[in-house]
Amino acid sequence: MEIGRFYESQYGTKCVFNFGASGDLAKQIIGGAPVDLFASAAQKDMDEADKQGHIVTVSRFGFTANSVVLITPIGAKVSLKSFEDLRAAQIEKIAVGNPKTVPAGRYAEEVFGSYQILSSIKEKFIYTENVRQVLDYVSRGEVDAGVVYATDVAARPKDIRIVATAPEASHKPVVYPIAIVKGTKSEADAKAFISLVLSKEGKKILQKHGFKSNK
């Protein structure tokens, strides 16, 4: 959004945004929605649109990355210092995305697997239908801990504390792709938008919101 405003101020072209779950957006594009540019939170959905021939493949870039973090409610009585602490008996409930449908849930399981604690804490999992629901349960103190993206915490810093950031080697990289949609009437504008996102200013805005630059 902020990048869009910046783009408008630089080029004088108006941007219109359509926000939604990556899977839904991909379905809209496959269904023929008049879209110029697609930024997805998962490679899987970009792959889907790409496979069906709706994406200009050469324009596709991993424009930014995210990290996976362990969070806890701010006034939590139980002290939690690391992923391993989740095994403690006082930690009764851990919110994670349902790994069948929520990418963040799959990353969480990979991280727990790399610490070899997955089987001993699985009983405590409260599965959610999206990553924002993890955030809601943690910020209301309904669970003792949860696993979300670093950027989610930036959206709700008052009620939530980051306990630990998962090491990069502990899960598959969380990289967000952006690409031009085939059949767009404003390909030049779309190209300009992508290069703006990849520029120093674009990266600065993304960093401000908790994103990492993609190496």
Next chain:
Amino acid sequence: MENSVLFSVRLSLQVASLATVLIVLTGMPLAYLLARKAFRGKELLDVLCTLPLVLPPTVTGYYLIVLFGRNGLIGRLIYEWTGWSIMFTWYAAVLASFIVALPLMIKTTRAAIESVDRNLINASYTLGHSEFDTALKVILPLAKRGIVAGTALSFARAMGEFGATLMLAGNLPGRTDTMPIAIYSLAGSGEWSQAHFMVLLMTTMSGIFLYIANRFTKRII
């Protein structure tokens, strides 16, 4: 059949049955109050009881979390006293079903009680019966059909409760995944074949209960 499917079927029946018992126990006195008594705030009470029928399930779920969550107004007291929270338990599914299905019981029963012949009620009073006896032996038997219809409708609605249940009870496989929630999960991960049986069962059972409700409401009007 898969054990998880059997579990969801059993859990749904258990949740809907308990919710319906609670609905009958609280719905009948409430409907009686609303139908027979004049008091301040009566219509407000009716609106409050009916709201869950029209509110989006997410709004009802939100209210329930604010009230009964571990840090909720009531939930906090319970948690501090007992160390127990209703969140993420099957009781939360009962609570959500109860709140969402109660209006159907109240609406149907209130209409049935209001349509009981005044003269019969007055005759009972003239013959020296107390209000309680009159309610129990004259009004409720005459309103029986509406009460049965309301009970059937409530049971069907309680079985189908999804949104508020998902927020309050969560989707815990083998613990809180009622049929609607299990179907949602299976569909989300593309495992349609396992959902088929539950979809058919839900449709059949809801159909039967609607039919019962229809049969019992027809002759009132």
